[in-house]
Amino acid sequence: MSHSIQWRSLWRLPLLALVLPALVLVVGLALAQGAQAQSDPQGEAATAVPALDADTWRQVRSGEVDANYRDSRFDSTYNLVNASGETWRQWRNRWVSPYGLIVIGGMLAMIVLFYLIAGRKKLDEPRTGRKLLRWSAVSRSLHWSVATLFILLALSGLTLLYGKHVFYPLFGAGAWGAMVSASKLVHNYLGPFFGILLLILLAKLLVHNLPKKHDIDWFRKGGGLVGKEHPDAGFANAGEKAWYWLLATAGVVVIISGLVLDFPNYGQARDTMQWANLVHGIGALGLTAVALGHIYIGTLGTEGSLEGMTTGYVDETWAKEHHNLWYEEVKESAVPEEQLATGSKEATGGSSPQSST
Amino acid sequence: MAQMKFMCDAERCIECNGCVTACKNANETDWGIQRRRVVTLNDGEPEEVSISVACMHCDDAPCMAVCPTDCFYKTDDGIVLHDKDLCIGCGYCLYACPFGAPQFPQQNAFGERGKMDKCTFCAGGPAETKEEEYQKYGANRIAEGKLPLCAEMCSTKALLAGDAQEVADIFRQRVVQRGHKDGGWSGNQRREQERTRAGQPDVSAADSLAYDAARQG
Numbered sequence: 001m002s003h004s005i006q007w008r009s010l011w012r013l014p015l016l017a018l019v020l021p022a023l024v025l026v027v028g029l030a031l032a033q034g035a036q037a038q039s040d041p042q043g044e045a046a047t048a049v050p051a052l053d054a055d056t057w058r059q060v061r062s063g064e065v066d067a068n069y070r071d072s073r074f075d076s077t078y079n080l081v082n083a084s085g086e087t088w089r090q091w092r093n094r095w096v097s098p099y100g101l102i103v104i105g106g107m108l109a110m111i112v113l114f115y116l117i118a119g120r121k122k123l124d125e126p127r128t129g130r131k132l133l134r135w136s137a138v139s140r141s142l143h144w145s146v147a148t149l150f151i152l153l154a155l156s157g158l159t160l161l162y163g164k165h166v167f168y169p170l171f172g173a174g175a176w177g178a179m180v181s182a183s184k185l186v187h188n189y190l191g192p193f194f195g196i197l198l199l200i201l202l203a204k205l206l207v208h209n210l211p212k213k214h215d216i217d218w219f220r221k222g223g224g225l226v227g228k229e230h231p232d233a234g235f236a237n238a239g240e241k242a243w244y245w246l247l248a249t250a251g252v253v254v255i256i257s258g259l260v261l262d263f264p265n266y267g268q269a270r271d272t273m274q275w276a277n278l279v280h281g282i283g284a285l286g287l288t289a290v291a292l293g294h295i296y297i298g299t300l301g302t303e304g305s306l307e308g309m310t311t312g313y314v315d316e317t318w319a320k321e322h323h324n325l326w327y328e329e330v331k332e333s334a335v336p337e338e339q340l341a342t343g344s345k346e347a348t349g350g351s352s353p354q355s356s357t
Numbered sequence: 358m359a360q361m362k363f364m365c366d367a368e369r370c371i372e373c374n375g376c377v378t379a380c381k382n383a384n385e386t387d388w389g390i391q392r393r394r395v396v397t398l399n400d401g402e403p404e405e406v407s408i409s410v411a412c413m414h415c416d417d418a419p420c421m422a423v424c425p426t427d428c429f430y431k432t433d434d435g436i437v438l439h440d441k442d443l444c445i446g447c448g449y450c451l452y453a454c455p456f457g458a459p460q461f462p463q464q465n466a467f468g469e470r471g472k473m474d475k476c477t478f479c480a481g482g483p484a485e486t487k488e489e490e491y492q493k494y495g496a497n498r499i500a501e502g503k504l505p506l507c508a509e510m511c512s513t514k515a516l517l518a519g520d521a522q523e524v525a526d527i528f529r530q531r532v533v534q535r536g537h538k539d540g541g542w543s544g545n546q547r548r549e550q551e552r553t554r555a556g557q558p559d560v561s562a563a564d565s566l567a568y569d570a571a572r573q574g
Contacts, residue, residue: 056398056406068402072374073394078457080396080410089419089453160447164427177443180426184445188467264448264464274452 077269088274096278097161100285107289111296121302123317130334131313132327140312142201149194154288156183161281188262195255202248208235209244214325235326243294246287254283313340359520360416360435361478361499363508364528365409369515372397372407376507376516380411383479383506384495387462392476393507394457409507409516412437412458412476420450420459434499435521436478441493446470478518479505 059066063083071078135143159167160183168176214231218238221231231237236244257280260268268276299306304318316334319327372395380386380393393411398404414437421429421437428443429450439450448470450459461470481497484490490497498505508518517524 056404060398066399068398068400068405070397070400071394072372072377072396073391074389076394076457080398080408082453082455082457085419085453085455089423093422160425164425168427173440173443177426180443181445184425184447184468188469262468263466264468264470265466267464270452273448277449277452 082270084271084274088278091278092281096281096285100161100281103285103289104292107292111292115296115300120300123303123315124321125317127304127318128316128334129337130316131337131340132316132319132330132334133312134308134314134319135312137312139201139204140309142197142204143309146194146197146201149190149197150291152186152190153194154284154291156187157284158288159183160187191255191258191262195259198247198251198255202244202251205236205244209241211241214238215241230321230324232325233323235323237323239297243290246290250283250287254280254287257283358433358435360522361414361519362435362521362524363411363413363478363505364517364524366515366517366528366531367406367408368531369513370395370407370409371513371515373512375510375512376409379506379510380476383498384477385491386474386495390460390462390474392458392460392474409511410456410458411507412454412478413456414478415455419453419455423449423453425449432480434478434480436480436499438477438480438482438494439473439475440483441472442483444472446472450475476505479503 060080061083063079063081065079069080159180163176163180163183167179170176171179212234214233215238218231218233221227221229223237223239224230257276260276261273261280264273297305298309302322304315305322308314308318313335316327316331319330374395377391377393377395381391384392386392393409395407395409397407399406414435416435418429418431418437420439421427421431424439425447426443426445428440429437430440431437446461447468448459448461450473451457451461458475459473460475461473463469463471477494477497479496479498481490481500482494484493487497496506503509505518508516511517517527
């Protein structure tokens with residue numbers, strides 16, 4: 001039986017296990033000796049596969065990926081070398097970051113200087129005590145929602161860009177970690193809400209911000225800074241219109257680039273993110289600087305402006321001086337202060353639907 | 358102090374992915390995280406070449422420069438490490454990194470990426486206990502006097518890790534061994550010109566690996 005024969009010859013196996021490695025070693029050594037003796041680098045090189053040339057490395061540097069590129073990492077779309085990474089770093093760290101600080105700091109300095117020199121723009125005439133409805137409750141709540149979100153986003157954004165230079169050494173790793181992580185959450189989760197609300201606000205205010213001929217004259221007179229006269233202005237003066245259109249252009253760009261950065265789940269490439277980040281940074285820092293001007297003019301800078309956005313009503317004198325063309329349109333609907341105080345409120349003031357927004 | 362560096366000898370890498378596996382095993386990284394990758398150029402073509410890539414622990418590390426939280430730091434050995442407690446998962450390090458080293462466990466809406474993970478040169482990271490360190494950053498072989506497992510386990514010794522000077526010396530020896538100037542990368546113009554001038558046959562189509570193999574016996 002073949003079975004029994006196999007079983008009987010099993011005793012040879014241990015022997016084989018001893019002999020075989022020895023045999024392999026001897027033969028292997030002999031072959032190796034032979035190979036070394038016969039090695040002919042010249043000949044071998046001449047018949048070997050073609051070399052990888054400088055072109056390939058140039059291709060790597062350029063970030064190009066061809067059909068024969070393989071990456072062993074799962075789901076990876078990366079090049080061998082991320083060539084634009086350093087460019088992005090230099091742009092962000094050497095241009096956006098310092099110049100953002102210069103622009104915002106410069107704006108702050110200009111405002112302080114202007115306030116110290118020119119002071120607050122007071123009303124030329126005494127108040128009449130009669131009020132005009134300027135901002136409806138809807139407009140005001142929209143404005144303050146957008147404004148609150150803007151300030152939160154600006155503060156968190158500035159923390160993300162500059163915080164490590166200030167708060168990390170100041171507070172230490174623990175507090176700084178919590179602070180920066182909160183900043184990121186605030187920025188990423190409130191950002192989209194700001195985008196939606198700003199778009200609604202822009203749509204609502206569009207009619208008042210269409211450019212008119214007298215706007216050119218307003219700019220020529222520097223909004224009243226040049227000469228003594230208040231230049232002509234409708235519901236919105238040319239300066240407000242400029243702010244509106246800045247938000248309608250740069251603001252929208254900041255929103256779009258922000259959404260690109262905020263939703264990596266759509267698989268944007270690194271290069272897209274680099275661009276979005278630069279655009280977002282430049283736009284947002286610029287808007288923050290201009291917003292400082294807007295905040296100054298709307299609060300400390302001009303007497304009688306802030307009450308329009310808080311109570312909804314402005315004084316007749318304020319309207320006449322700052323928005324003469326609008327005043328001419330709505331002067332009939334002015335209501336005495338006392339009437340507003342007793343609570344009949346917008347029912348009277350809102351009688352002319354064109355008067356407010 | 359040592360300056361730790363990786364160096365992958367592309368003339369030797371055979372794309373076995375042993376380094377990738379060794380790394381994964383040593384550091385027990387999360388599902389989907391692969392700190393080391395092997396990139397193959399011109400796959401299937403005669404001039405095919407492979408390189409193992411991970412964090413290269415740059416001297417002037419772009420990730421460190423752009424991190425909004427400053428979570429990166431350099432050890433005395435020149436190893437770039439990061440603090441996961443500070444990381445907010447913004448992804449900036451990935452945008453800046455030349456080697457695609459930083460990875461994130463997630464990629465969700467509102468920039469929810471989780472904590473960044475990258476090669477630590479098997480040097481762990483900041484943590485209270487050894488267990489926490491292993492759980493967050495993987496192995497700390499450097500503390501045990503060992504080099505990164507990827508390089509230790511490289512079957513062709515293509516991937517070298519260690520002090521920059523040592524690595525450079527080994528590589529220099531290899532280049533000398535390969536028998537031509539600038540043997541670090543094959544297909545060098547200067548080499549070809551010199552060979553032509555000396556009346557030697559044109560080997561511009563040669564892979565230096567052939568030299569290497571022949572000289573090794």
